Amino acid sequence: MDLFLNQILAGIATGAIYACMALAVVMIYQAIDHLNFAQGEMAMFSTFVAWQLMQWGVPYWGAFVLTLAFSFAGGIVIERALFKPLGNAPVLTHVAGFIALFAIINSVAGLTWDFTIKQFPSPFGSSPFLGSQLISTHQAGMIGVTIVLLILLFLFFQYTRIGLAMRAAAAQPESARLVGVNTSWMIALGWGMAAAIGSIAGMLIAPVVFLEPNMMGGVLIYGFAAAVLGGLSSPFGAVVGGFLVGVFENLAGTYIPGVGNELKLPIALALIVTVLVVKPTGLFGRTIVKRV
Amino acid sequence: MSALQEIVNDTQPVETTPKKYMALGTTASVVVVLLLCLAPLFAKNFIIFQMTMVLIYAIAVLALNILTGGSGQFSLGQSAFYAVGAYTSAILMENFGVNYALTLPISGAICFICGYLFGLPALRLSGIYLALATFALATAMPQLLKLHYFEHWTGGVQGLVITKPDAPFGLPMSQDMWLYYFVLVVSMVIYVASVNLLKSRSGRAMMAIRDNEIAASAMGVDVARYKTLAFGISAGITGVAGGLGAIAVQFVAPDSYTIQLAIALFLGMVVGGVGWLPGSIVGAAFIVFVPNIAEEFSKGLSGAVFGVILVLIIFLLPHGSRQIAYTVQNWVHKLGRRA
Numbered sequence: 001m002d003l004f005l006n007q008i009l010a011g012i013a014t015g016a017i018y019a020c021m022a023l024a025v026v027m028i029y030q031a032i033d034h035l036n037f038a039q040g041e042m043a044m045f046s047t048f049v050a051w052q053l054m055q056w057g058v059p060y061w062g063a064f065v066l067t068l069a070f071s072f073a074g075g076i077v078i079e080r081a082l083f084k085p086l087g088n089a090p091v092l093t094h095v096a097g098f099i100a101l102f103a104i105i106n107s108v109a110g111l112t113w114d115f116t117i118k119q120f121p122s123p124f125g126s127s128p129f130l131g132s133q134l135i136s137t138h139q140a141g142m143i144g145v146t147i148v149l150l151i152l153l154f155l156f157f158q159y160t161r162i163g164l165a166m167r168a169a170a171a172q173p174e175s176a177r178l179v180g181v182n183t184s185w186m187i188a189l190g191w192g193m194a195a196a197i198g199s200i201a202g203m204l205i206a207p208v209v210f211l212e213p214n215m216m217g218g219v220l221i222y223g224f225a226a227a228v229l230g231g232l233s234s235p236f237g238a239v240v241g242g243f244l245v246g247v248f249e250n251l252a253g254t255y256i257p258g259v260g261n262e263l264k265l266p267i268a269l270a271l272i273v274t275v276l277v278v279k280p281t282g283l284f285g286r287t288i289v290k291r292v
Numbered sequence: 293m294s295a296l297q298e299i300v301n302d303t304q305p306v307e308t309t310p311k312k313y314m315a316l317g318t319t320a321s322v323v324v325v326l327l328l329c330l331a332p333l334f335a336k337n338f339i340i341f342q343m344t345m346v347l348i349y350a351i352a353v354l355a356l357n358i359l360t361g362g363s364g365q366f367s368l369g370q371s372a373f374y375a376v377g378a379y380t381s382a383i384l385m386e387n388f389g390v391n392y393a394l395t396l397p398i399s400g401a402i403c404f405i406c407g408y409l410f411g412l413p414a415l416r417l418s419g420i421y422l423a424l425a426t427f428a429l430a431t432a433m434p435q436l437l438k439l440h441y442f443e444h445w446t447g448g449v450q451g452l453v454i455t456k457p458d459a460p461f462g463l464p465m466s467q468d469m470w471l472y473y474f475v476l477v478v479s480m481v482i483y484v485a486s487v488n489l490l491k492s493r494s495g496r497a498m499m500a501i502r503d504n505e506i507a508a509s510a511m512g513v514d515v516a517r518y519k520t521l522a523f524g525i526s527a528g529i530t531g532v533a534g535g536l537g538a539i540a541v542q543f544v545a546p547d548s549y550t551i552q553l554a555i556a557l558f559l560g561m562v563v564g565g566v567g568w569l570p571g572s573i574v575g576a577a578f579i580v581f582v583p584n585i586a587e588e589f590s591k592g593l594s595g596a597v598f599g600v601i602l603v604l605i606i607f608l609l610p611h612g613s614r615q616i617a618y619t620v621q622n623w624v625h626k627l628g629r630r631a
Contacts, residue, residue, distance in 0.1 A: 100602035107595025
């Protein structure tokens with residue numbers, strides 16, 4: 001029973017990270033209808049920036065806030081420089097753009113910080129949480145930070161003018177433009193926020209998977225799986241999907257014989273394909289009706 | 293912006309060459325084939341090896357081109373099929389002592405089946421969803437190859453070492469040169485077959501699906517059948533390329549077939565020009581030689597160079613090398629008319 005609870009809680013903790021990644025993916029998907037294949041690399045780069053700041057002597061939370069600001073600005077710059085000019089270009093061109101971004105960021109991070117594995121500190125420590133053997137303080141911290149983030153995002157989208165404008169721009173770009181919403185900047189803002197959310201995921205997972213340029217590969221796939229499971233058009237679904245995928249991954253790894261650690265990525269692949277085949281809109285997504 | 297969009301929307305990915313350009317096209321092909329045949333006589337073994345790799349990647353890029361340029365589907369997971377082909381050939385040669393040439397059709401057939409099976413669920417996925425599923429496939433592949441259940445066959449993390457074939461009939465050729473000509477023949481056969489495939493009834497059906505799926509199905513094209521078929525054929529050809537690659541490199545290991553390889557093949561297609569089959573070799577040359585040049589400046593730079601060039605191409609030359617070829621062709625044609 002303890003093992004079961006332990007696995008569930010650990011699953012929720014990693015699920016929190018997947019939820020962040022999925023949320024970042026969905027925010028960009030909502031804005032421009034494309035999946036950001038470079039989301040993981042953007043998060044990895046931000047995490048390196050945080051690490052570098054700490055090497056220079058900035059305290060953890062200072063580095064955390066500075067990194068958020070950096071990622072936010074970085075996301076906006078990427079959107080303005082690369083994806084705004086692409087506009088309504090075909091899917092292939094967009095995929096090429098994301099792949100290019102993926103390759104550039106990965107390579108630049110490798111050149112700057114090389115490919116050796118680095119330790120990333122946890123602000124919460126790794127002692128057992130409140131004396132319980134079930135979950136560590138870092139895992140509890142991962143869950144806590146994610147929940148705070150989700151509440152803040154909810155308040156932002158529900159109760160602020162900009163949040164409302166962003167939702168309008170994503171749902172009905174034409175009508176939003178007519179009532180005076182600057183949709184182009186709303187998209188850029190979405191990119192900035194997605195990048196910042198991704199960087200939080202990166203900084204939280206880095207103490208677990210260690211810091212190196214390829215660290216987000218697996219996490220991104222889980223983030224995609226979570227986003228697809230929840231429905232690509234639903235931020236709420238992305239979060240639920242993230243937690244579900246985290247728990248599912250851990251339980252499958254523990255209880256299905258032969259899965260263990262090595263088959264975890266293929267599980268994410270199987271999950272993506274299954275969801276897309278059985279219910280392409282995911283658990284919470286809208287059905288898209290195409291006009292012929 | 294609108295200029296770019298115009299160019300992009302104007303794409304006619306595969307078209308038959310107009311009659312009046314036919315002569316020029318044939319001359320160009322003959323020159324290219326002659327160059328490919330004669331080049332190794334004047335090159336060192338290492339250069340020959342690199343040219344062999346260019347041909348092998350050209351086959352893989354061609355396969356992706358059939359899928360994307362032909363049927364309009366995406367794949368970021370070609371590295372997975374390449375890996376399956378490579379491992380099939382390696383295992384057959386090392387564990388069963390099968391002749392290397394015989395392993396290629398088997399690799400192709402196995403990859404065709406894998407691609408067809410993957411294409412079945414992929415049917416319901418279009419555009420970005422398919423890119424996503426294949427991206428996940430490419431990421432998961434190295435892990436699947438490392439599984440300890442198959443370690444007996446695959447050699448696990450260490451991979452397998454393959455012996456390089458000698459030239460048959462006592463031909464006075466180095467192993468590299470023999471392999472080069474062998475690969476050249478295979479790639480020419482595949483190229484001709486692919487051109488004919490795209491010109492055939494099935495090819496036209498695929499292109500109809502690419503241009504407008506709903507219209508195609510209204511005209512009686514069996515969309516599901518041709519989409520999975522395109523996926524299977526593309527995977528099968530990639531598998532042959534993978535098998536050849538394994539023989540040429542004499543080594544297979546899980547980490548040779550990562551998402552980086554899938555990115556390289558995708559880049560090769562974009563550089564060559566989507567849907568323009570001759571561009572495959574341009575793209576392949578690009579992905580073989582550019583990393584070498586980049587790494588002379590700094591190790592690990594090749595990813596960044598790939599990325600920057602990809603960005604430049606989608607902005608400046610959305611049709612890749614094909615655009616240059618057409619410009620040159622028009623130019624030559626104009627000169628010819630004036631003279």
